[in-house]
Amino acid sequence: MFTGIITDIGTVTKVETRGDTRLTIACGYDMAGVDMGASIACSGVCLTVVDKGADWFAVDVSAETLSKTAAARWQEGARLNLERALKVGDELGGHIVTGHVDAVGRIESVEAVGDSHVFRIHAPKTVAAYLAPKGSVALDGVSLTVNTVEDTADGVVLVFNLIPHSAAHTTFGGAKTGDGVNIEIDVLARYIGRMRDLAA
Structure with missing residues (x-):
């Protein structure tokens, strides 16, 4: 379990294909304190x-x-945005994030507004019902608040503001139009959707 509060930005230094794909990632963590088998988002x-x-x-x-x-x-x-798994007693500064991606979206536009940047992310219809204004969403592992949601013929566009601190401490500071984005809907929305489907 994670919180969507990014604690480091890693860099992929090697990509190997050996059945699965193995990635080697340089990071700023003290890896002496990270066990083999540990989860990192x-x-x-x-x-x-x-x-x-x-x-x-x-x-x-x-x-x-x-x-x-x-x-x-x-x-x-x-x-890559990095976050180590939540420990008992850690501050839950964002929202509950599982690290299970629901869909891949695409950055439609990035607009500077004052010191912040407004992002428009196009997402597929499969997640449209689970996104709501002022709700939580994890984008590339970052806990964010949705400003507005715009339904489209082929999906949904979610809009969020990125403040300077988040730009400096996540990969969104260098994001550009057309980039793919991992989307994880709020786990509460996921379960409410399941209950709705069963009741139908």
């Missing part, structure tokens, strides 16, 4: 540490994960 995807060094760790990414997330686009040099 990498731009919203919960992945398991399978190897590590003083300032890097490696994860295996399955074909299923590559097909369902933006991880298929991660190449050497890619920057």
Whole structure:
């Protein structure tokens, strides 16, 4: 479990294909304190540490994960939002995030408004019912508040504001139009949707 509060930005330094895809990621964590088998959210995807060094760790990414997330686009040099798993007693500063991606969206536009930036993200219809104004969503692992939601013929556009602090401490500071974005809907919305379907 995670909170969507990014604690480091990692860089992919190696991509290997060995059945699954193995990524080596340079980071600022003290890896002596990270156990083998620990979970780290990498731009919203919960992945398991399978190897590590003083300032890097490696994860295996399955074909299923590559097909369902933006991880298929991660190449050497890619920057990833990192968050270690929540521990009992940690501050829940964002919202509950599982690291299970529901869909891949696309950045439609980024507009500077004052010191902040307004992002428009196009998402598929499969998640449209679970997005609401002032609700929570995890985008590339970052806990964000949805400003507005606009339904379209082929999906939904969600709009959010990125403040300067978030721009400086997440990969959204360098994001551009056309980039793919991992979307995880709020877990509460997921269960409410399931109950609605069963009651229908």
